[in-house]
Amino acid sequence: MKEKLQNKIDTSDIAGAEVHEFVTLNVGPTHPATHGVFQNVMTMDGEYIVDAKQTIGYIHRAFEKIAERRAYYQILPLTDRLNYCSSPINNMGWHMTVEKLLGIEIPKRVQYMRVIIMELARIADHNVCNSVVGVDTGALTGFTYMFQEREKIYEIFEEICGSRLTTSIGRIGGFERNWGDRAWTKLRAFMKSHPARLKEFEALLTRNRIFLDRTIDVGPISAEQALNYGFTGPNLRAAGVDYDVRVANPYCSYEDFDFIVPVGTHGDTHDRFSVREAEMWESMSIINQAIAKLDAMEDKSTFNADSDEFVLPAKEKVYNNMEALIFHFKQVMGETAVPPGEIYSAVEGANGELGFYVVSDGGRTPYRVHFRRPCFIYYQAYPEMIKGSLLSDAIITMSSMNVIAGELDA
Amino acid sequence: MFALNNEIVSLTSEKLRSKFGEELLSEETIMDMPAYTFKKECIADVLRFLYDDETLKYRFLTDLCGIHYPDNELQFGVIYHLHSMENNQRIRLKVFAALNDINVPTATTVFKGANWMERETFDFYGIVFTGHPNLERILNVADMDYFPMRKEYPLEDGTREDKNDDFFGR
Numbered sequence: 156m157k158e159k160l161q162n163k164i165d166t167s168d169i170a171g172a173e174v175h176e177f178v179t180l181n182v183g184p185t186h187p188a189t190h191g192v193f194q195n196v197m198t199m200d201g202e203y204i205v206d207a208k209q210t211i212g213y214i215h216r217a218f219e220k221i222a223e224r225r226a227y228y229q230i231l232p233l234t235d236r237l238n239y240c241s242s243p244i245n246n247m248g249w250h251m252t253v254e255k256l257l258g259i260e261i262p263k264r265v266q267y268m269r270v271i272i273m274e275l276a277r278i279a280d281h282n283v284c285n286s287v288v289g290v291d292t293g294a295l296t297g298f299t300y301m302f303q304e305r306e307k308i309y310e311i312f313e314e315i316c317g318s319r320l321t322t323s324i325g326r327i328g329g330f331e332r333n334w335g336d337r338a339w340t341k342l343r344a345f346m347k348s349h350p351a352r353l354k355e356f357e358a359l360l361t362r363n364r365i366f367l368d369r370t371i372d373v374g375p376i377s378a379e380q381a382l383n384y385g386f387t388g389p390n391l392r393a394a395g396v397d398y399d400v401r402v403a404n405p406y407c408s409y410e411d412f413d414f415i416v417p418v419g420t421h422g423d424t425h426d427r428f429s430v431r432e433a434e435m436w437e438s439m440s441i442i443n444q445a446i447a448k449l450d451a452m453e454d455k456s457t458f459n460a461d462s463d464e465f466v467l468p469a470k471e472k473v474y475n476n477m478e479a480l481i482f483h484f485k486q487v488m489g490e491t492a493v494p495p496g497e498i499y500s501a502v503e504g505a506n507g508e509l510g511f512y513v514v515s516d517g518g519r520t521p522y523r524v525h526f527r528r529p530c531f532i533y534y535q536a537y538p539e540m541i542k543g544s545l546l547s548d549a550i551i552t553m554s555s556m557n558v559i560a561g562e563l564d565a
Numbered sequence: 566m567f568a569l570n571n572e573i574v575s576l577t578s579e580k581l582r583s584k585f586g587e588e589l590l591s592e593e594t595i596m597d598m599p600a601y602t603f604k605k606e607c608i609a610d611v612l613r614f615l616y617d618d619e620t621l622k623y624r625f626l627t628d629l630c631g632i633h634y635p636d637n638e639l640q641f642g643v644i645y646h647l648h649s650m651e652n653n654q655r656i657r658l659k660v661f662a663a664l665n666d667i668n669v670p671t672a673t674t675v676f677k678g679a680n681w682m683e684r685e686t687f688d689f690y691g692i693v694f695t696g697h698p699n700l701e702r703i704l705n706v707a708d709m710d711y712f713p714m715r716k717e718y719p720l721e722d723g724t725r726e727d728k729n730d731d732f733f734g735r
Contacts, residue, residue: 212704219689220713224720255566255596382650385626385678396650403653404567497595499628499646499657510628512644525630527646535681564704 177205180546184213188550190287191560195537195549202545207538211531215564222524226489227253228327230524235321237528238562241280241505242322243272243312248502251406252511253327256498257465264457265329266408267445271342272315272324273407273502274438274445278349279308280505281389281431281438284557288428289360291551292369297359304352307345314338328466329459346442353439357432370425374540374552381422385532388507390556393430394422400503407502411448412441424548424555431557464491489519506530506557528562567597570654574599577621577656584614598657605660608643609670609696612658615647616675623647623656629672629682631690635716639663641692645672662692671696689714 183194192213198206218233225233234245247269254261261269286301309319315338316324316331325331360366376386381394391398399416401409417433419426459466467486472479485491495517501510507529514523533556541549574594581589581601590602603611615623627646634640639661648655660669671694672679683694684703691712694700702709711718 212706215704217713220720380677382625383677385676385682398650403650497600499598499655501627508627510646512628512630512646514632523632525628525644527628531681531685532678535678 182546182549184210188291190554191558191563193553193558193560193563197546197549199546204541204544204546204549207541207549209534209537211534212564214560218526218565219524222521224520226487226519227493227521228487228489230521231326232321232323234526235323236561237526237565238280238504238506238509238530238559239320240283240559241276242320243276243324244280244502244504245509246322246324247273247407248500248504248509248511250325250327251502252498252500252513253493254460255500256496256513256515257327257462257493259328259460259462259465261329261407261460262454262457263408264449264452264454265459267411267449268330268334268458269325269407270409270412270445271442272312274442275308275311275342277438277505278435279305280557281435284506284554285428285431286356287554288370288424288551289366291554292366294359294363294366297356300352301356304349307341307349311338311341311345314341326459326467328462329457331467332470333456333458342442343446346439346446350439353432353435361429361432367425369548369551370428370555371423372421373424373544373548374555375421375423376536376540377422380536380539381533384536386507386536387529387533388504388557389430389434390422390427390507390533392416393419393426395420400501400508404501406500412444414441424551427555427557493517493519501527504529506559506562507533526565528565530556530558530562531565534558534563567655568653569594569597569599570652573621573649573652573654574656577615577623577654580614580618580621581611585611595657598655600657600659602659602661605643605662605669608645608658608660609672609674612645612647612672612675621649622651623649625650626672626676626678626682627655629679629686631686631692631714633690633714633716637661641667641690643669643686643692667691668693668695670694673697688712691715 178199180197180199182197183189184192194210196208197204222230222233231246231249234249235242237245282301282305286298289297312322313319315334316322376394378394378396381391382396395418397416397418402416414437417430419430468479468483473483493515495515497514499510499512501508509529510527512525513521516522541552578592585607588604588607590604592601615621625648627648629645632642632644642659642661645658646655662669669692671683681703683697684700686692687700688702688705689712
């Protein structure tokens with residue numbers, strides 16, 4: 156990339172060539188090619204990028220401040236709006252953080268159900284990201300097909316929790332209710348039909364000459380640089396570091412599952428794309444394993460932990476019994492005592508390590524909540540990755556990094 | 566729960582104690598994470614030491630954030646989460662600063678990724694990271710004249726009379 160700048164035609168003997176000007180170009184804040192509110196002030200030398208400066212914060216909503224005034228149950232909807240392409244992972248990450256703080260043991264069945272939800276969300280997120288990389292290289296077709304697949308995943312979420320994009324799925328200690336038959340039917344149907352669609356999508360792009368030319372060696376980052384910049388998730392793995400929170404610090408019984416961590420070699424756009432594709436196959440395999448484990452279990456009814464103090468009472472009780480209603484209200488408003496403590500808990504989000512740092516002083520709301528948002532940390536490497544490359548390559552680099560505005564700005 | 570690698574944890578404590586002595590103010594293990602509090606002046610050296618050490622290898626800065634305890638003399642804290650990926654051990658470092666001496670050495674000399682995290686901490690708490698290459702506001706508008714995450718700024722307008730908030734929130 157940087158060589159390209161130096162390899163340009165020698166213009167020293169052309170009259171007037173010494174009058175050499177850089178052009179400042181604003182990409183964003185609202186630009187159709189950036190998929191979100193991102194502004195980049197780029198210094199251009201013709202078609203080549205000399206320097207770039209990101210401006211972020213356009214959709215900052217002060218989640219950390221709001222969280223200091225909300226009871227633990229009420230912070231759940233805020234987490235939806237971090238990486239909104241895979242809200243269920245954020246939701247589960249938050250539940251697990253609070254459960255860790257409270258010391259609640261989660262039954263195996265619930266853990267496996269959570270694994271299914273999180274892996275579905277990962278597939279949805281990777282599908283969006285990879286198909287958008289396709290769009291930015293000029294292949295719109297794959298995108299329309301993959302959005303249809305995402306729709307099916309959202310229908311499963313809808314059956315389970317009633318909402319699609321900002322799911323607020325699950326509750327502290329488990330789920331709000333057991334999954335209905337329709338959810339299971341839809342899940343099994345999806346697991347059956349999706350592999351063919353994914354193969355079809357891969358057939359469109361993975362050996363496509365145009366796609367390969369547009370992505371290989373575009374926006375590369377070395378493993379060393381990536382680690383120094385705090386990269387996590389598929390972007391770090393594309394650079395060749397096999398760090399995955401699911402393996403390094405297993406949560407939610409991920410140690411019971413057999414899966415590989417795909418890694419790339421160059422950390423370029425093509426590697427990021429390939430790592431995500433490979434991860435989707437792994438996710439499919441994890442879900443199949445989880446379904447098999449759940450099918451083998453005799454217990455078909457447990458959907459939350461056995462902890463009266465923190466787990467919400469059953470809905471039938473809440474609607475028919477005064478005490479249960481009051482207790483439900485008290486729990487949601489944070490009247491149950493949370494022990495003082497300090498905790499960091501992380502899950503493997505769809506684009507990296509999503510961490511929650513919570514300080515509790517024993518009050519009804521957390522004293523301090525900090526969200527470790529993976530893309531806030533790795534997006535700062537963007538100028539370094541695109542310096543010396545073409546503007547059109549910068550667009551693909553950005554979409555392949557899976558930078559989500561909601562998470563970036565929190 | 567993160568698994569504790571006891572060997573590495575005791576080695577970390579030992580090395581930090583012998584290297585920094587007086588400057589290591591306290592050490593404890595909070596739930597599943599060893600935490601060390603340092604005098605703020607030496608934090609960049611601590612990060613560099615932990616990074617360079619051939620066995621400890623704390624070479625990944627997971628997170629950096631601020632915290633405000635208005636009742637303490639040293640009101641402002643900066644919290645670092647480090648990860649030694651090879652040993653799979655995470656640790657937490659803390660430094661505290663007073664309002665009239667609110668500066669902490671930057672971690673950007675060790676980790677490039679600390680750049681935006683420190684800008685965010687500055688943006689919300691006003692903690693000045695000395696030696697930072699570009700310490701500007703990052704999420705809030707540049708002409709904001711206060712630091713919104715400090716505890717003296719309530720989330721809602723405290724002068725409102727139409728709303729009784731006694732039962733809700735802090």
